[in-house]
Amino acid sequence: SAMNGVLWPQPQKVIRSAEAFTLPRSGFRIEHGPGSAAGANCSVLQNAFRRYYLLILPRRVGVNHVKSSRKSLLRLLVSVKTAKHCAEYPNLGDSEAYHLVVQQENATLTADNVWGALRGLETFSQLVSEANDGSLIVNKTIIDDFPRFSHRGLLLDTSRHFLPLYILFQNLDAMSYNKFNVLHWHIVDDPSFPYQSVMFPELSNKGAYNPATHIYTQMDVAAVNEYARLRGIRVVPEFDTPGHVQSWNKGQPGLLTKCYAGTKPTGSYGPVNPVLNSTYNFMKRFFTEISHVFHDHYIHLGGDEVDFSCWRSNPVIKDFMAKMKFGTVYRKLESFYIKRILDIVTANKKGYLVWQEVFDNNVTLGPDALIHVWKIHQYQSELSNITAAGFSTLVSAHWYINHDDNWKNWTEYYLSDPQNFTGSEAQKKLVVGGEACIWGEYVDATNIMHRLWPRASAVAERLWSDGSVNNTTKAYPRLASHRCRMLMRGIPAQPLFVGFCEQEYT
Ligand SMILES: CC(=O)N[C@H]1NC[C@H](CO)[C@H](O)[C@@H]1O
Numbered sequence: 001s002a003m004n005g006v007l008w009p010q011p012q013k014v015i016r017s018a019e020a021f022t023l024p025r026s027g028f029r030i031e032h033g034p035g036s037a038a039g040a041n042c043s044v045l046q047n048a049f050r051r052y053y054l055l056i057l058p059r060r061v062g063v064n065h066v067k068s069s070r071k072s073l074l075r076l077l078v079s080v081k082t083a084k085h086c087a088e089y090p091n092l093g094d095s096e097a098y099h100l101v102v103q104q105e106n107a108t109l110t111a112d113n114v115w116g117a118l119r120g121l122e123t124f125s126q127l128v129s130e131a132n133d134g135s136l137i138v139n140k141t142i143i144d145d146f147p148r149f150s151h152r153g154l155l156l157d158t159s160r161h162f163l164p165l166y167i168l169f170q171n172l173d174a175m176s177y178n179k180f181n182v183l184h185w186h187i188v189d190d191p192s193f194p195y196q197s198v199m200f201p202e203l204s205n206k207g208a209y210n211p212a213t214h215i216y217t218q219m220d221v222a223a224v225n226e227y228a229r230l231r232g233i234r235v236v237p238e239f240d241t242p243g244h245v246q247s248w249n250k251g252q253p254g255l256l257t258k259c260y261a262g263t264k265p266t267g268s269y270g271p272v273n274p275v276l277n278s279t280y281n282f283m284k285r286f287f288t289e290i291s292h293v294f295h296d297h298y299i300h301l302g303g304d305e306v307d308f309s310c311w312r313s314n315p316v317i318k319d320f321m322a323k324m325k326f327g328t329v330y331r332k333l334e335s336f337y338i339k340r341i342l343d344i345v346t347a348n349k350k351g352y353l354v355w356q357e358v359f360d361n362n363v364t365l366g367p368d369a370l371i372h373v374w375k376i377h378q379y380q381s382e383l384s385n386i387t388a389a390g391f392s393t394l395v396s397a398h399w400y401i402n403h404d405d406n407w408k409n410w411t412e413y414y415l416s417d418p419q420n421f422t423g424s425e426a427q428k429k430l431v432v433g434g435e436a437c438i439w440g441e442y443v444d445a446t447n448i449m450h451r452l453w454p455r456a457s458a459v460a461e462r463l464w465s466d467g468s469v470n471n472t473t474k475a476y477p478r479l480a481s482h483r484c485r486m487l488m489r490g491i492p493a494q495p496l497f498v499g500f501c502e503q504e505y506t
Contacts, residue, residue, distance in 0.1 A: 005129035008457060008482035009179055009464035011145035021073035021102065023128060023136040025057060033079030033108060042086035044114040045078065047230045052121045055489060056128050068135050075106040076124060078117050085114045089295045090181065090234050092432065097146035100124060102138050115232040119179055149418065149433030151394050152463040153182030154456060159189035159247065160440030162214040167445050169227050174453055174491045176231040178460035183228055184300060184435050186238045193247035199289045203251035221293055237294045240302025242271035242337050254278060257317065259310040270310020274337035275320040284344050291348035298370065299345055304355035306334050335363040342366065359386055370432065373397055380421035387427035395434040399459050401452055402439040410496060411472045414458040433463050453493035454483040
C-alpha cells in the first residue's frame with residue numbers, strides 16, 4: 001500500500017526488525033523531547049509537528065479500532081541540540097543529520113538542528129504502514145542518517161510558462177517528501193518577466209505575459225520564501241544575464257544592446273549592453289533589491305548561452321572593444337560584464353552561482369563561487385577542470401527532466417553520479433551536490449507535476465543516499481511504492497510502469 005514503510009531516499013544506516021508497534025489513531029502525539037533546545041515557540045517544528053501528524057494520521061473516518069496484540073507507540077519525541085534556526089533560513093552546509101529510534105512506547109528523534117529534525121520527521125512518516133486490518137504499524141527501527149551532498153536542488157522555470165503559486169507550493173511539498181533542500185527559482189528569462197520589482201515595476205508591467213495576473217508580487221515571493229523555510233528548503237533566485245534577457249527590454253529601455261545590420265538598427269535587441277554606465281547603475285540598484293527580497297546567501301547570476309552576434313554588429317560596442325584592446329574576442333567583453341555583476345553582488349555580501357560558461361570564458365571568480373555544470377557534452381572533464389582550479393561545483397548534466405517525457409530515463413537520472421569524474425579526493429569534495437531542472441518551454445501547470453514526479457525522486461536519492469545505493473532493479477519497487485505514497489499525499493506523480501496503487505483513486 002502507499003503507506004507501506006518504504007523509505008525514499010534510502011537512509012545511510014537502517015536497522016529494522018520484524019517486531020512492530022501499533023500507532024493508535026487517537027492518542028499518538030509528536031512532541032518536543034525533554035532535553036530539546038527547542039520548544040513551543042519554534043515555528044519550524046510547531047508547523048512540522050502538525051504537518052506530519054496529518055500526513056501520518058490522515059482523517060480516515062470509519063476505520064474500525066481493532067484491538068491489536070502489539071504494544072502501542074504513543075509518542076514521537078523530537079529533540080534538537082540547538083534552536084538557532086527556528087526563526088531563520090537554511091544555509092548551504094547546515095547539518096541535516098538525525099538519529100531515529102523506534103523501539104519502545106516513546107520513539108525518539110534527535111538532530112543537531114531543526115533541519116535534521118524535518119528530515120527525520122519525513123523518514124518517520126515513511127516508516128508508518130497500514131496493516132490489512134486497517135491499523136497503522138511501525139516496525140522497531142534504528143536509523144542514523146545524513147545527506148551525501150548538501151546542495152540537493154530543483155530548478156523551476158517560471159518564464160517560459162508562468163507557474164501559479166499553488167504549483168510552487170505543491171512542488172515544495174513534493175520536494176520535502178524527497179528531502180530536496182534547494183528551490184532554484186529561474187524566475188525570469190527571454191519570454192516573460194513575472195517578478196514584480198519594487199524599484200523597477202515597469203519590468204513586469206511591460207515584461208510579464210500579463211501584468212495583472214502572470215506576476216509574482218512581493219507578497220507572493222514572501223509566501224514562497226516562508227513556505228520553503230518551514231520545510232528546510234532554500235530559495236535561490238536566478239536573474240540570468242547578460243543573455244536570456246529579452247523580457248527586460250521594454251521595462252528598462254536602453255538596457256539591452258541594439259542590434260545593427262550595417263549602419264542601421266534592425267529593431268531587434270541582444271544581450272545586456274555592457275559598455276554603458278547606466279547598465280551598471282541599474283544592475284546595482286536591481287541586485288541590491290534582490291539581495292533583500294531573497295534571504296539565501298546565494299544568488300544565481302546565470303551567464304549561460306550568450307550570443308555575441310548583436311554585440312559584434314553594434315558600432316558603440318565595437319569602439320569599446322578597440323578601446324579595451326579586446327580585439328574581436330567577445331568572451332572578454334562578456335567576462336568584463338560578468339565580473340562587474342559579481343562585484344555588485346559581493347558588495348551586497350551575497351554569494352553567487354553561475355552556469356559553467358562563466359568559468360569556461362575565464363571570468364575571474366571569487367573563491368566561494370559555485371559553478372553550475374549543465375552541458376552533457378564532456379561534463380566529466382568539465383568537473384575535473386573546475387575542481388582542479390579549486391572551485392566548488394554542482395551538477396545538472398543528465399538531470400534535465402524537461403527532456404523527452406519517457407519513463408525510461410528515471411534510470412538514467414538514477415545512475416548519473418556527480419562525483420563520477422577523474423580527480424583527487426579533495427576535488428571530489430568540491431562537488432556540493434546537484435539539481436534536477438525542469439525548463440518551461442513545454443511545461444506549465446497542466447503537466448509539470450506528473451512530468452517531474454516521480455522521475456525527480458531518482459535524482460533525490462542520488463543526492464541524499466550513499467553512492468553505493470545505485471542498483472535500478474532494487475530501486476524500482478521502492479520507487480513505485482514511493483510514487484504511490486506521493487499520490488496518497490496529493491502529488492499527481494505519473495506511473496513508472498505497469499502496476500497499481502492501493503489508494504490510487506479512492
Ligand atoms: C543553462 C541552460 O540550460 N540554459 C538553457 N538551455 C536549454 C534549456 C532547455 O533544455 C533552457 O532553454 C535553458 O534556458
